[in-house]
Amino acid sequence: MNHSYILTLSCPDRPGIVHAVSGFLLERGGNIEEAAQYNDPGTGLFFMRVQFGCDQLTYEDLKVQLQSFGEPFQMGWKLHATNQPLRTVILVSKEGHCLNDLLFRWKSGLLPVDIAAIVSNHREFYQLAASYNVPFHHIPVTAATKAQAEARQYEIIEAEKAELVVLARYMQILSDEMCRKLAGRAINIHHSFLPSFKGAKPYYQAHDRGVKLIGATAHYVTADLDEGPIIEQDVARVDHAHTVEALTAVGRDTESQVLARAVKWHGEHRVLVNGHRTVVFR
Incomplete structure (x- = not known):
């Protein structure tokens, strides 16, 4: 053989x-x-x-x-x-479009990963996880319990022998310590074409500025918020008639596609970190 x-x-x-x-x-x-x-x-x-x-x-x-x-x-x-797909844990909050897309692609054999668990600070997607027979872990996060919650998250990641952690619209800022533990193996999707409109509510920022293009960015997680090495980006055209809600709907499709490509390329070992940048052999 x-x-x-x-x-x-x-x-x-x-x-x-x-x-x-x-x-x-x-x-x-x-x-x-x-x-x-x-x-x-x-x-x-x-x-x-x-x-x-x-x-x-x-x-x-x-x-x-x-x-x-x-x-x-x-x-x-x-x-x-090549016959060993990456063990993967997905973190998600209340928006499930990226999670749903990744699960479908995984089950369809389109991603070189093995989704071992889903971790969320909300309960919304336990039924979705169950429909794919993926263990779901609900770990609430507050300012007072953040350290304990991250410790539990990391226990799950290590127990599942996860080589990749995907933040599929996980709306919590990871601590510096957690970022260091996951260095090089955690991918985040940011609902903006970084480096523009970093931080919270980028679609509101984009709408306020009257942009004609919106985008999404998949990048490695670092302690510097939204500034990790970029793996993939894409844009969609919009115009003055788009409301914030319409911008968000267009953006969600872009986010799902960008994150899926980043996960696929990482799973195929096509991404090499080069300082603050990446080399991607597509």
Whole structure:
């Protein structure tokens, strides 16, 4: 049986990296199925994603040999088996359009994730979760109980061995500590085309400014509110006749599509963080 893997890596740029990676895989019976690379002249860093088949070495053997291979290049790398979807926990509040969209795409086989649990500070979507046979955890959050609530959330994330946490319109600001614990594995959808209209009620802000385009932004969660590395964005055209409610309706569709693409690309290991930015190998 041919086992398929995805190798992602970054390191200081220099001649011969692609040749070296290709040679490493060839020597171990690897067959490259897809490859993409990018060198950032601003940072001097090189990024690469390679999907390959290999049946001569186990996953663990490959990891051991990659460790030795990468050291001379000062290479940071990750190896993933393509047949292992990412264990995922979704956080949501009272608006369920993104949650509903993700659940449908997941059950339809359109997302490379395995949704293990849904966590919410409200009860609205327990029936939706049950219809997909996904465990639902209601954890109320107040200013007085925020620390305890986050501790319980993190217990669930760890118990489910979640590699990805999706904030699908979870309308709570995570603490700095929680952001650090979830660094690189938490995706938020912001109902605005960041960096414009950050914070609360962006559609009201957009309507007040009379915008002609509204958008949505999927980004990694960091302690800096709405300023994490951006994965995906999109816009929709509106005009002076749109009320706040109409803007919101258009925006919800955009949010769902943008978040789904971000989750898909992350699940396919196509997103590499490059400082405050990302490299996305679509």
